[in-house]
Structure formats: structure tokens, C-alpha cells
Amino acid sequence: MAPTVERVKRRGLGDDAADLVREAIFDGRFPPGAPLREIELAEQLGVSRGSVRDGLAVLAREGLIRTGWHQPTTVIEIESDDVEEVYALREALDGLAARVAQPRIGDSEVSQLLDLVDEMAAEVDGRGDATALVHLDITFHDTIYVIAANQRLTSAWQAVRSQVHLFQLRRVRDGYLPYRDGVVREHREIVELLQGTDQRAVEEVAREHVAAARRSLLASLPPTVR
Known part of the structure; x- marks a missing residue:
């Protein structure tokens, strides 16, 4: 039997959300220290809170935002x-x-x-x-x-x-x-x-x-x- 591999994963709405929020951060619409609220972002982007959560996870890995358990998600301050x-x-x-x-x-x-x-x-x-x-x-x-x-x-x-x-x-x-x-x-x-x-x-x-x-x-x- 030939070896199998997983199917290519399609780009999801979480990646699209990450792109749009990242662009807004770079444009200054979300300045350093600004809060990023899932509910508001989901409404503005027209996606689910889950997709927003996935997008914010991407931005957290990039170091653009700070988030934590029972802490607000914010754009990083530049220190x-x-x-x-x-x-x-x-x-x-x-x-x-x-x-x-x-x-x-x-x-x-x-x-x-x-x-x-x-x-x-x-x-x-x-x-x-x-x-x-x-x-x-x-x-x-x-x-x-x-x-x-x-x-x-x-x-x-x-x-x-x-x-x-x-x-x-x-x-x-x-x-x-x-x-x-x-x-x-x-x-x-x-x-x-x-x-x-x-x-x-x-x-x-x-x-x-x-x-x-x-x-x-x-x-x-x-x-x-x-």
C-alpha cells in the first residue's frame, strides 16, 4: 500500500480575520495598548467569534498582541x-x-x-x-x-x-x-x-x-x- 498523507488544509476564516486585524493594527486603527474584543471584531468582520479567536491566536504567535487567561487582549505596547x-x-x-x-x-x-x-x-x-x-x-x-x-x-x-x-x-x-x-x-x-x-x-x-x-x-x- 502506498504511504498516505493528510489533505492540504484550506485557508480558513481565522487566517482572513488575522490579516484584516493585522492590517488595522498597521494602519493605526488599533494603536498600541488598544483592546481587541472578540464580540466587536466578529460583528465588524462578519465572522464567528471562533474565527476571530483563531485569528487572534495567529497574531499572538506573531507577537503583535498580548493575551492571557482572564486578561484583556490588547495590541502590544512598544517598549x-x-x-x-x-x-x-x-x-x-x-x-x-x-x-x-x-x-x-x-x-x-x-x-x-x-x-x-x-x-x-x-x-x-x-x-x-x-x-x-x-x-x-x-x-x-x-x-x-x-x-x-x-x-x-x-x-x-x-x-x-x-x-x-x-x-x-x-x-x-x-x-x-x-x-x-x-x-x-x-x-x-x-x-x-x-x-x-x-x-x-x-x-x-x-x-x-x-x-x-x-x-x-x-x-x-x-x-x-x-
Whole structure:
């Protein structure tokens, strides 16, 4: 008898609920600390409370919300300790991703990254919308992980990706001008180094890119009170 496997599971309403609530968090409709109530969300989304519960479980695993037994479910507060932890991990991951991606990158991948940088430049020169810029920023780094083609590395990135996205939105909204002035130049430099052969250089620049983001965000936050 041939070995059997389970059927592919269809994407459920819980995943759809997670996508919509995540988008609302990123858009600022649910700011840090805001409560997320199952009954209200179920009514707004037109799904069952069970689907909302499943969606919130996804967001909890991503680190976007906090929940607990007999505790309200809320969007995470952005505190300095959290920023230190997430960006320290991201710095290591992004540096490794750039190092691994460099010998694998081809002309089509370079074009894809440069197109994203050009879109960033157009956004800066146009509306300068913070949400759009951060989306392009995250997509740029997603692309590097795809090029690196290391499944475990990508899984580690996905584990903190949503928190990075939220933290970057806060960083840009608190200090848009410094971000605007460096976003195109820094990403273009990473692309240039990815086309070279110096793996140490591209890793160092990728790590410093993240370290600068961490410093910028921490400068706008009050220290964590213990």
C-alpha cells in the first residue's frame, strides 16, 4: 500500500480575520495598548467569534498582541526592552541573510530590488506616505530572504516580521524626516554590495542598517520602567 498523507488544509476564516486585524493594527486603527474584543471584531468582520479567536491566536504567535487567561487582549505596547530584543535578533538575521544571498543573486533579483528602491524614491518625492514606505521597506527585506533561500533563516525572520513592521511604522511616524533622508540611500547601498563579492562588507552594512533603525526608534521612546 502506498504511504498516505493528510489533505492540504484550506485557508480558513481565522487566517482572513488575522490579516484584516493585522492590517488595522498597521494602519493605526488599533494603536498600541488598544483592546481587541472578540464580540466587536466578529460583528465588524462578519465572522464567528471562533474565527476571530483563531485569528487572534495567529497574531499572538506573531507577537503583535498580548493575551492571557482572564486578561484583556490588547495590541502590544512598544517598549524599549522589546525594541532591543527584536532589533538585536533582526540585526543578526538580516546580516546573515545578506551574506547568504550575495553569491546567489542574479540579474533578475537585482532588478527586483532596484525596482523597490525606485518605488521608495518615488514615494519620498511624492506623497511621502509612511505606511507605503514601510511596506516597501519590509518587502525589500522579504526579497533578500527569498534570494537567500534558507528555509530556517526565513522562518526565523517570519517569527519577528510583524513586530518589525509595527516597530518600523512607529519609528517612521515619530521621526519621518531622518527615515526619509536615508531610506533610499541605505537600501541602494545594500543592493550594490549584494552585487559584489565581499560577504563581510554586505553583512556589516546590513547589520548597521538595522542598528541605525534601532537607535532611531529608541531615541523616541521613554526608557522601560521596571
